[in-house]
Amino acid sequence: MAKSGDIARVYYADRALRCEIPEHLRDKRVRATWISYRERSIWCLDFSGYENNPEGLRTEIELSDVVIRQQPKNSLLVAVVLHQTRMTPEIRAFFQGSAAREPNPIHKMAVLFLPTVRRWWYRAVQHGVWPKHTAFLNDYEQAKAWLVREGL
Numbered sequence: 342m343a344k345s346g347d348i349a350r351v352y353y354a355d356r357a358l359r360c361e362i363p364e365h366l367r368d369k370r371v372r373a374t375w376i377s378y379r380e381r382s383i384w385c386l387d388f389s390g391y392e393n394n395p396e397g398l399r400t401e402i403e404l405s406d407v408v409i410r411q412q413p414k415n416s417l418l419v420a421v422v423l424h425q426t427r428m429t430p431e432i433r434a435f436f437q438g439s440a441a442r443e444p445n446p447i448h449k450m451a452v453l454f455l456p457t458v459r460r461w462w463y464r465a466v467q468h469g470v471w472p473k474h475t476a477f478l479n480d481y482e483q484a485k486a487w488l489v490r491e492g493l
Contacts, residue, residue, distance in 0.1 A: 360407070360408050360411050361407075361411065362404070362407060363407065366400065366403065366404050366407065369400045369404065371400060371401050371404050371405075372386070372387040372401065373385065373386045373387070373401060373404055373405045373408070376485075378485040378486075378488070378489055379485075379489045381418060381488070381489040382418065383418045383419070383420055383485065383488055383489075384405070384408060384409065384412075384417060384418065384419050384420070385419075385420045385421075385422075386401065386405050386419065386420070386421045386422065387401075387421075387422040388401060388402070388421065388422065388423055388426050388432055389422050389423060389424040389425060389426045389454070390424075390425075390426075391426070391429075392426075392427060395429070395431070398429065398431055398432070399431055402431055402432070402434075402435050405435070406435065406438065409439070409442075409446055409447065410442075410446070411446075412446035413446060414444040414445065414446055415444075415445065415446065415447075415448050416446055416448055417446045417447050417448055418448060418449050418450075418488040418489065419439075419447055419449070419450045419451070419488075420450075420451045420453060420481075420484050420485070420488065421450065421451070421452050421453065422453045422454060423452060423453065423454055423455045424453070424454035425454075426455075428459070428462075428463050428467065428469065433463070433467060433469055436469060436470065436471060436472070437469065437470055439472045440470040440471060440472045440473070441470075445472070445473075447472050447473075447474075448474065449474045449475075449476070449487070449488050450471070450472050450474065450475045450476075451475075451476050451477075451478055451484035451485075451487055451488050452471070452475060452476070452477050452478070453477075453478055453479065453480075453481065453484055454479055455477055457477075460477060
C-alpha cells in the first residue's frame with residue numbers, strides 16, 4: 342500500500358472520478374486509457390504485443406488494477422484488447438481477479454480479438470474464468486456500442 346505522500350492524483354474529466362496512482366507507476370509508459378463514447382467512460386486496456394516484454398505487461402496490469410479497484414461498485418465499463426496475445430499467467434490472474442473481486446466495480450467487460458478456440462482453451466484446459474457480463478467481440482465500434490448499451 343502506498344503512503345499518502347507517494348501518490349499522485351490523476352483526474353479524468355469525463356469520468357469525474359479521482360484515481361490515485363502510486364509513485365512507482367507514475368512515469369511508466371502504458372497503453373491503458375480512458376475513452377469517452379456516447380457520454381460514457383470506458384477504461385481501455387491493451388495487452389497485445391507484450392510477449393517479449395513481460396515487465397511491460399506486469400506494469401500495464403498493475404496500473405489497470407489500481408484504477409479498477411478505485412471505481413465504485415458495478416460502475417465500470419472495460420474494454421480489453423487481446424489481439425494475438427497468449428494467455429500468460431499474468432493475464433489469467435488479471436481475469437481471475439476481475440471475476441472474483443468483491444465488491445466488483447466492473448459492470449461490463451468487452452474482450453476484443455480473442456479467437457473462439459483460444460477462449461475455449463482458456464476456460465476448459467486452463468480453468469480460466471471471465472468476469473460476469475463479458476462479451477467477446479472482434480470490432481472496436483461494436484464493443485463500445487455494447488458496453489454503453491443499457492441492460493446486460
